[in-house]
Amino acid sequence: MSIIEIKNLSFSYDKQQILEDINLQINKKDFLAIIGPNGGGKSTLLKSILGINDIQHGSIKILGEKIKKNLSKIGYVPQDTNINTNFPIKVIEVVLMGHIRNKEEENKSNNFLHKYFKIGYSEFETSCALNALKQVGMEEFANKKIGSLSGGQRQRVMIARALCNHPDILMLDEPTASIDVNGQKQIYELLKELNNTITIVVISHDISVILEYASKVAHINKTLTFHDISNTKETLKKDDEHFCEVEMLQLLGSKGTCLC
Ligand SMILES: Nc1ncnc2c1ncn2[C@@H]1O[C@H](COP(=O)(O)OP(=O)(O)OP(=O)(O)O)[C@@H](O)[C@H]1O
Numbered sequence: 426m427s428i429i430e431i432k433n434l435s436f437s438y439d440k441q442q443i444l445e446d447i448n449l450q451i452n453k454k455d456f457l458a459i460i461g462p463n464g465g466g467k468s469t470l471l472k473s474i475l476g477i478n479d480i481q482h483g484s485i486k487i488l489g490e491k492i493k494k495n496l497s498k499i500g501y502v503p504q505d506t507n508i509n510t511n512f513p514i515k516v517i518e519v520v521l522m523g524h525i526r527n528k529e530e531e532n533k534s535n536n537f538l539h540k541y542f543k544i545g546y547s548e549f550e551t552s553c554a555l556n557a558l559k560q561v562g563m564e565e566f567a568n569k570k571i572g573s574l575s576g577g578q579r580q581r582v583m584i585a586r587a588l589c590n591h592p593d594i595l596m597l598d599e600p601t602a603s604i605d606v607n608g609q610k611q612i613y614e615l616l617k618e619l620n621n622t623i624t625i626v627v628i629s630h631d632i633s634v635i636l637e638y639a640s641k642v643a644h645i646n647k648t649l650t651f652h653d654i655s656n657t658k659e660t661l662k663k664d665d666e667h668f669c670e671v672e673m674l675q676l677l678g679s680k681g682t683c684l685c
Pocket residue numbers: 438443461462463464465466467468469470504
């Protein structure tokens with residue numbers, strides 16, 4: 426069964442059509458890369474899947490059900506998670522924000538504030554957050570101020586926040602923008618590891634990274650072109666460091682807009 430199924434989706438902001446007749450099926454344990462030019466509608470598609478955008482035409486199903494019923498199944502790392510580094514908040518507190526509560530958990534809580542006033546966090550939630558930090562290799566930073574971390578470390582914390590609810594799908598919007606090549610590789614290695622159990626959907630402009638890690642590619646520029654590259658990857662790899670989006674799409678037999 427597909428984990429996300431999008432049929433005939435169209436979306437407009439006011440009168441400007443951003444997405445047109447999108448059809449996409451994402452299967453369990455796919456590593457899907459979403460590429461396309463600036464303003465092409467990549468973030469808009471993720472926000473539609475997350476129910477942040479109310480879609481006007483078509484349907485989106487997550488695990489066979491309407492979007493809002495299964496939101497806790499999706500972890501989301503938004504674009505531009507740059508935060509005010511002077512804000513005095515600890516890493517563990519940032520991760521705890523990722524919890525989506527359900528009644529059952531609230532009733533189990535031993536924490537008075539949490540149980541009766543719905544504020545604060547239960548021991549269970551705190552241990553889940555610590556576990557998520559462990560998954561991204563940042564457990565020892567739990568008590569540090571978020572502002573004292575490097576960009577790559579902060580992005581790991583954002584991934585931990587998205588993992589807090591044990592999602593089946595992790596969606597990341599340009600997670601490595603403004604991170605150096607080494608840091609980028611580490612984040613993608615982490616995603617590769619997570620992909621053993623979780624479906625990964627990542628928006629990226631970095632084609633060499635996509636060729637290395639993704640099994641499927643969706644190019645979005647109002648309309649969507651889909652490619653399964655799981656079997657053709659090796660022939661697509663080139664010795665050149667810089668690999669242009671349009672070159673890749675040409676190799677895949679599709680038209681695209683060059684970004685480079
Ligand atoms: N909240 C909004 N209200 C109105 N227009 C919007 C809004 N968000 C995005 N847009 C417009 O929708 C179009 C698609 O934006 P979107 O953010 O989905 O592009 P993108 O493919 O993610 O681009 P980028 O690579 O720059 O992140 C753009 O023209 C943008 O200006």
